[in-house]
Amino acid sequence: MPPPRALLAGESWTTHSIHQKGFDSFTTTDYQEGGGWLIAALEGAGWEVTYQPAHVAARDFPFTADGLAAFDVVILSDIGANTLLLHPDTFVRGQATGDRLTAIRDYVAGGGGFIMIGGYLTFQGIDAKGQYAGTAIEQILPVTLSRHDDRVEAPGSVTPDARAHAITEGLGDWPALLGYNRLTAKPEAEVIATVGDDPLLALGQFGEGRSVAFASDCGPHWAPMPFVEWDGYAPLFSRMAGWAAGRL
Numbered sequence: 001m002p003p004p005r006a007l008l009a010g011e012s013w014t015t016h017s018i019h020q021k022g023f024d025s026f027t028t029t030d031y032q033e034g035g036g037w038l039i040a041a042l043e044g045a046g047w048e049v050t051y052q053p054a055h056v057a058a059r060d061f062p063f064t065a066d067g068l069a070a071f072d073v074v075i076l077s078d079i080g081a082n083t084l085l086l087h088p089d090t091f092v093r094g095q096a097t098g099d100r101l102t103a104i105r106d107y108v109a110g111g112g113g114f115i116m117i118g119g120y121l122t123f124q125g126i127d128a129k130g131q132y133a134g135t136a137i138e139q140i141l142p143v144t145l146s147r148h149d150d151r152v153e154a155p156g157s158v159t160p161d162a163r164a165h166a167i168t169e170g171l172g173d174w175p176a177l178l179g180y181n182r183l184t185a186k187p188e189a190e191v192i193a194t195v196g197d198d199p200l201l202a203l204g205q206f207g208e209g210r211s212v213a214f215a216s217d218c219g220p221h222w223a224p225m226p227f228v229e230w231d232g233y234a235p236l237f238s239r240m241a242g243w244a245a246g247r248l
Contacts, residue, residue: 155178
């Protein structure tokens with residue numbers, strides 16, 4: 001039996017810095033990826049992971065539900081809606097391409113699994129630039145989104161409170177987090193972890209498929225090193241994927 005397959009899009013960034021030293025200045029550019037912990041967790045549980053950093057997903061993310069059907073679960077983490085909506089052929093060349101958010105919705109309706117992981121450019125994110133509110137993605141999520149910046153920065157830390165479920169079984173006490181996206185659970189959602197009064201981990205059905213919303217990050221800064229190095233990290237995220245894919 002072939003291993004389950006996951007498509008992860010996002011978790012990458014480029015930082016362009018200006019260094020000013022008196023009269024003179026110079027610039028440096030640094031590229032980083034933040035999905036290593038998540039990818040390792042999935043691969044350690046037997047998943048085959050196709051990873052598309054944000055700049056790759058802009059060009060190569062599938063346009064149709066049929067194209068996504070090669071995967072058991074699709075994961076978006078810290079990647080804004082515009083990256084998937086504005087293919088270079090559309091934004092640069094003015095060509096019609098396709099609505100990849102609608103493709104994800106149709107993929108889930110047909111039985112696919114979907115996970116959105118929080119961050120500065122998922123859900124609504126910083127300055128509401130994630131821009132998923134009102135899209136086909138909000139339709140499939142087990143949560144509703146605000147129209148404004150939905151971050152809750154918690155530099156003093158917040159401790160998750162988990163409830164009994166196959167995903168959370170045996171994980172013990174969760175390490176603290178340093179922030180999350182504030183979401184509102186839909187009436188039919190199953191919320192299995194919270195931070196204060198807000199949902200942290202919510203599950204839902206859409207059509208024949210399943211969706212998961214994890215309101216915090218899969219890596220720093222919201223998920224600090226004690227969280228990503230926690231013994232429960234790998235089972236938590238691999239079980240999320242398994243549940244979304246109907247394997248748990």
